[in-house]
Every structure is written in C-alpha cells, then in structure tokens.
Amino acid sequence: MTTLKELTHSNHELAEAHPFTKLLLTGNIPENVYADFLYNQQAIYYSLEAVAKRKGLLNGLDGLERSEQIGNDFDNLPKSKTTLYPSTLKYINYITNRNLSDNQILAHLYVRHMGDLYGGQMIKRVVPGTTTMYDFSNRSELISALRQKLDVNMAAEANECFAFAIELFTELADEHNIQ
Numbered sequence: 454m455t456t457l458k459e460l461t462h463s464n465h466e467l468a469e470a471h472p473f474t475k476l477l478l479t480g481n482i483p484e485n486v487y488a489d490f491l492y493n494q495q496a497i498y499y500s501l502e503a504v505a506k507r508k509g510l511l512n513g514l515d516g517l518e519r520s521e522q523i524g525n526d527f528d529n530l531p532k533s534k535t536t537l538y539p540s541t542l543k544y545i546n547y548i549t550n551r552n553l554s555d556n557q558i559l560a561h562l563y564v565r566h567m568g569d570l571y572g573g574q575m576i577k578r579v580v581p582g583t584t585t586m587y588d589f590s591n592r593s594e595l596i597s598a599l600r601q602k603l604d605v606n607m608a609a610e611a612n613e614c615f616a617f618a619i620e621l622f623t624e625l626a627d628e629h630n631i632q
Contacts, residue, residue: 457563460608464615469572472631473622480579485533486629487580492535493621494586495523500545501565505558513598515591517566522585529583538628540620547617553610559602560610564618570596 458465468474476482477490499520505511511518547553548561573587589595625631 455605457603457605457608457611460605461564461611461615464612464619468615468619468622471619471622471626473626476631477576478579482580483629484530484581486625486631487582488527488530488533489535489628490625491523491527491530491586493538493541493625495520495527496537496541497544497621498523498565500548501558501561504548504553505562508555508558510555510558510562510602514562514595516589517562517595517599519566519569519586522588526583526586530581536628538621538624540617540624544617544621556604556607557610560607561614562599563603563607564611564614567596567599570599 473490476486498518502511502518502520506518548558569587570589570592577584577587
C-alpha cells in the first residue's frame with residue numbers, strides 16, 4: 454500500500470535539496486537570515502494553527518502548536534531587517550480564505566509539523582539562538598496522534614504545501630544571495 458510519505462517524497466527531496474535548506478543544516482546560517490526565516494514561519498504557522506484550531510483539528514494534538522515558540526525564538530535573535538515575502542502572504546491568503554477541508558488543513562499540519570517533529574531535531578542543533586520551535590515534551594505521542602489523522606488522499610494538498618515552502622526558500626535564497 455502506498456503511503457502519504459511516499460506520495461510526497463519527491464517534493465520532500467526538493468525541499469531538502471534547496472540551497473536555503475542546505476545552508477540551514479550546515480550550522481553556518483547567519484542570524485539575520487535565520488531571523489528572516491523565523492519571521493515568515495511565525496506568520497505561516499500562526500495562520501495555519503488558527504484555522505486548524507477553529508476547525509477542532511488540534512484536539513488530541515496538545516503541544517503541536519509552534520507559532521508561539523517560533524515567536525520566542527525570533528525575539529531572542531538580534532533584530533535586523535525582516536520582511537514577509539510574497540509566498541508567505543500568498544500562503545496566508547490560501548490557508549485563511551480558500552475554505553479548505555479538514556483533510557486539506559491536516560495535510561498542511563503534516564508537512565510543516567512533522568517536519569519539525571523529525572527534521573527539526575537536526576536543525577535545532579545547528580541554528581543560532583534559542584530553538585524552542587523544535588522542542589516537544591511529548592514528541593513520540595504527537596507523531597503517533599498526527600499519523601492517525603492522516604490519509605493518502607491528502608497527498609495533493611501536502612504537495613501544495615511543499616510547493617509553498619519551496620517558494621519561500623527560493624525567496625529567502627534570492628534575498629540573501631544563497632547559492
């Protein structure tokens with residue numbers, strides 16, 4: 454049986470191979486670039502989590518929300534020029550104004566939050582500042598609880614979420630001359 458992970462694998466690989474992601478994982482990302490990333494992530498997560506909460510999709514996923522932790526991590530970095538990129542604004546509009554189904558919203562939670570639950574564990578060791586965004590007191594339980602809400606029919610929307618993430622990585626790379 455094909456899994457959601459398999460159906461999103463190629464876009465997951467594209468995101469991981471992106472020059473921005475590679476810089477993020479090197480341990481050499483400048484504080485101002487990471488701050489710019491976090492600023493956009495907070496807006497993205499806040500919007501996604503607000504819609505998910507309103508729909509009751511975070512029930513049984515206590516501790517999954519990240520927007521407050523992202524804000525705390527951002528606040529602990531030196532302030533520099535940050536901007537909401539066009540892809541962030543487009544994503545916020547997409548999440549809040551498209552009347553997405555519960556499964557579509559869950560697909561976005563899958564891409565973003567599973568990324569934090571898994572890959573975030575590597576990222577937190579190499580990025581500057583505090584890394585509460587990637588700290589989960591109940592990581593194993595959250596992974597299990599979120600997995601139970603997933604289904605292969607979410608693949609198209611999960612791939613849409615990956616496309617938004619890759620678009621933001623490209624804008625960050627262009628802005629900060631990341632090759």
